[in-house]
Amino acid sequence: MKSKLYILILCLCFIACKKTKEAPIVFSQDALNDTFTNLEGQSISFKNILNNNKEQTILLHIWASWCADCIKEMPKVKSIQAKYPEVKYVFLSLDRDQQKWKKGIQKHQVKGQHYFMNSGWDGPFGKFINLDWISRYIIINKQAKIKMFKAVNADNGQLINALN
Numbered sequence: 138m139k140s141k142l143y144i145l146i147l148c149l150c151f152i153a154c155k156k157t158k159e160a161p162i163v164f165s166q167d168a169l170n171d172t173f174t175n176l177e178g179q180s181i182s183f184k185n186i187l188n189n190n191k192e193q194t195i196l197l198h199i200w201a202s203w204c205a206d207c208i209k210e211m212p213k214v215k216s217i218q219a220k221y222p223e224v225k226y227v228f229l230s231l232d233r234d235q236q237k238w239k240k241g242i243q244k245h246q247v248k249g250q251h252y253f254m255n256s257g258w259d260g261p262f263g264k265f266i267n268l269d270w271i272s273r274y275i276i277i278n279k280q281a282k283i284k285m286f287k288a289v290n291a292d293n294g295q296l297i298n299a300l301n
Contacts, residue, residue, distance in 0.1 A: 160286030161265075168265035173252035174235065176242075183262055186252060190225045192279050194300065198291075199254075199266075199273040201231040202241020206289075207272045211245050213291035218248060221300050229254050229262075231271060276300065 169184040187195070198214060200207035218226060226249030232238035238253050254260065258268050266275065266286070276285035276299040285299035 160283065162282045164283070165261070165265045167261035171260055171262040172255050173229065174255055175253075176239065176251050178235075180255075181252065186227060186250075187277070187281055190227065190250075191281070193225045194221075194223070194279055194284075195225045195227055195277040196221075196296075196300070197227050197229060197275040197277065198249075199229045199231065199268065199271050199275075201233075201271060202237055202245070203232065204271050206270075208245060210272045210291050211247065215248075217291055217297075217300070224300060226250065227252065231257060 171183050172180050173183065175181055228247055228249050228251050230238045230253050232241060235253050242251055256262060270289055272289055274288040274291065274296055275283060276296060278284040285295050288296040
């Protein structure tokens, strides 16, 4: 009986430790080297996306035009954009193809920088951020450090605090 109790306690400790794992503050090399496509059809690494926004606060929004939750979030994102115009807004799309992605940007009047995630959910970037749901938000500070690693709602308190 004692051994079963010890095993149970060890399992619970393992689960608790795994859930309290600290969020990363820098991107992995694999994530930085992952490639995206811009609206002009040019390939760009995530590292270069960050470099193009050097010394700026960045709100990353991972979304797709087919995602109902993502579309519901757009008014909240637009409200944040109005309140924080100095922030750079970078939208990373998980659309199934680039034509649908571009139509979605126009249809929903999404303002910001736009990139198509070539590697999708399971690529180096998606794996690094443990992508399991969209919409997904990440805040990157002016020193290119991850200030807020995960939010699934644009009105999340941690997201707003990270922008202030």
